[in-house]
Amino acid sequence: MSADKYYTLAEGCPFASSSTAVLMRNRQGTGGLGLLQDTQLIETLAHFSRERIPERVVHAKAIGAYGVFEAEADCSDITSASFLNKAGKKSPVLLRVSTVGPESGSADTSRDVHGWGMKIYTDEGNLDWVFNNTPVFFIRDPIKFPSMNRSHKRHPRSHLPDANMFWDFHVGNPEGIHQLLVLFSDRGTPRSVRFLNSYSGHTYKFTKEDGSFKYIKIHMKTQQGVKNFTREEATKIAGEDPDYMIRDMFEAIERKEYPSWDVFVQVMEPSEAETYRWNIFDMTKVWPHKDFPLRKIGKMTLNQNPNNYFADIEQASFSPSTMVPGFSASADPVLQARLFAYPDAARYRLGVNYQQLPTNAAKVPVYCPFERDGKMRFDGNYGGDPNYVNSSLQPTKYYPEVKGVSPQSLALHTEHEKWVGEVSTYTSHITDDDFVQPAELWDILGREPGHQERVIENLVGSVREVKSPNLRNEVYALFGRVNQDLGAKLKQATEAAIGK
Numbered sequence: 001m002s003a004d005k006y007y008t009l010a011e012g013c014p015f016a017s018s019s020t021a022v023l024m025r026n027r028q029g030t031g032g033l034g035l036l037q038d039t040q041l042i043e044t045l046a047h048f049s050r051e052r053i054p055e056r057v058v059h060a061k062a063i064g065a066y067g068v069f070e071a072e073a074d075c076s077d078i079t080s081a082s083f084l085n086k087a088g089k090k091s092p093v094l095l096r097v098s099t100v101g102p103e104s105g106s107a108d109t110s111r112d113v114h115g116w117g118m119k120i121y122t123d124e125g126n127l128d129w130v131f132n133n134t135p136v137f138f139i140r141d142p143i144k145f146p147s148m149n150r151s152h153k154r155h156p157r158s159h160l161p162d163a164n165m166f167w168d169f170h171v172g173n174p175e176g177i178h179q180l181l182v183l184f185s186d187r188g189t190p191r192s193v194r195f196l197n198s199y200s201g202h203t204y205k206f207t208k209e210d211g212s213f214k215y216i217k218i219h220m221k222t223q224q225g226v227k228n229f230t231r232e233e234a235t236k237i238a239g240e241d242p243d244y245m246i247r248d249m250f251e252a253i254e255r256k257e258y259p260s261w262d263v264f265v266q267v268m269e270p271s272e273a274e275t276y277r278w279n280i281f282d283m284t285k286v287w288p289h290k291d292f293p294l295r296k297i298g299k300m301t302l303n304q305n306p307n308n309y310f311a312d313i314e315q316a317s318f319s320p321s322t323m324v325p326g327f328s329a330s331a332d333p334v335l336q337a338r339l340f341a342y343p344d345a346a347r348y349r350l351g352v353n354y355q356q357l358p359t360n361a362a363k364v365p366v367y368c369p370f371e372r373d374g375k376m377r378f379d380g381n382y383g384g385d386p387n388y389v390n391s392s393l394q395p396t397k398y399y400p401e402v403k404g405v406s407p408q409s410l411a412l413h414t415e416h417e418k419w420v421g422e423v424s425t426y427t428s429h430i431t432d433d434d435f436v437q438p439a440e441l442w443d444i445l446g447r448e449p450g451h452q453e454r455v456i457e458n459l460v461g462s463v464r465e466v467k468s469p470n471l472r473n474e475v476y477a478l479f480g481r482v483n484q485d486l487g488a489k490l491k492q493a494t495e496a497a498i499g500k
């Protein structure tokens with residue numbers, strides 16, 4: 001605390017003591033009636049009751065840190081994004097890594113997908129990469145997202161996590177089988193944030209000023225190497241130190257052991273997408289690397305812990321809709337839904353002016369005078385500038401005329417998006433194709449000694465909690481469609497464990 005810093009009330013008025021109450025004392029001096037004039041006491045109590053903001057409905061438990069993204073090379077052959085147009089160009093970064101289902105106070109070594117919220121403060125505004133540590137997802141129809149998450153959370157009656165509910169959802173919605181296999185592999189219990197990879201999962205687009213574009217998927221690979229806990233280790237640590245992952249990364253950064261990740265893209269031509277073996281807008285599928293190899297575009301290093309968790313991390317908001325010129329969304333329906341869901345969540349959780357909070361604010365000048373006012377506006381609110389579009393009294397200037405770049409560089413749409421379809425209802429259907437990539441993953445796991453056995457043990461740990469024999473049989477059948485042997489072994493091991 002600096003020498004000239006002194007205690008005041010929230011309005012700046014100096015106060016002699018922070019722990020005195022103003023009371024009407026009784027004659028004996030043993031009790032006292034509180035007075036409304038005790039502003040300090042009233043304000044202290046009132047503020048305490050309002051300290052909590054809603055925790056995120058998913059991804060509540062997290063750790064965050066600041067760092068830097070460094071471009072590997074000039075990527076202007078594939079994108080006009082300014083943060084990627086020069087080798088060595090650096091942009092500041094904020095990262096928040098979370099578990100998905102459990103609440104803010106839960107154990108961070110729980111078996112769960114881990115979320116990756118990353119904000120790159122570029123010189124053309126903010127770009128958010130809202131990824132997971134798995135390359136695929138449980139669903140491909142966005143309407144299923146709330147249902148899927150509720151089935152992973154607490155039972156509405158018992159308020160307990162419930163394996164019956166979990167497996168009931170997944171048997172009824174088997175498109176998640178690829179993701180389930182990843183979740184119950186060793187990667188479902190990462191050793192810490194420092195040792196996990198992250199993936200865009202969705203197809204995005206790199207766009208160029210001439211209107212051309214490429215489809216991309218982004219992969220971030222940990223330079224510390226992928227390391228995981230076994231089920232037993234993760235369970236033990238969950239009891240002993242539920243904040244293990246927070247502690248691990250916070251302390252590493254304090255020790256100046258800065259974790260870093262190499263950033264790659266898989267790049268696909270639009271014409272290739274039309275005939276590719278897999279639907280590139282189906283997030284339950286990957287693009288095998290033999291078809292689309294990784295190209296390195298940069299490196300991300302974390303080098304600074306937050307100064308204040310609430311201000312820097314809890315108040316952070318990330319959205320796939322936060323995109324810079326040169327980077328664009330694809331027609332994946334889950335991604336399209338997410339473009340709406342995140343700003344909507346931020347407005348609910350943080351308020352309509354959440355972009356002004358220091359941790360979310362762009363590091364370039366923001367001039368958005370047609371969004372005004374609202375709760376907790378704390379900048380100058382654009383003074384007397386026109387609050388309506390197309391003013392001739394004070395015309396609005398645009399980026400191309402100020403920077404001398406072509407208007408196309410800011411184009412939102414690309415050639416591949418000349419839609420001719422009719423409005424239709426659509427729910428995806430399960431076919432044998434949905435089990436091809438999971439079967440390949442099962443074979444890949446088999447190359448690592450003991451990994452298939454561990455997957456079965458991890459599954460047994462959960463499926464044995466399912467009470468209904470019919471539902472258990474459906475779970476065995478689901479995994480049997482991946483590999484008959486897997487289904488049979490899972491059945492045998494689970495029923496044996498139940499019989500014990």
Ligand code: HEM
Pocket residue numbers: 055056057058059062096097098114115116117130131132137141142143145199200201202316317318334337338341342345346349
């Ligand atoms: C229809 C699908 C999805 C919907 C509706 C959805 C919705 C949400 C919502 C409402 C939040 C809380 C946001 C907040 O309160 O600030 C959230 C957080 C998050 N989601 Fe999703 N999500 C979906 C799919 C996905 C997918 C596919 C990924 C990863 C590829 C993902 C990654 C994340 C991450 C990393 C966070 C935490 C962000 C943070 O740290 O603040 N979500 N999601």
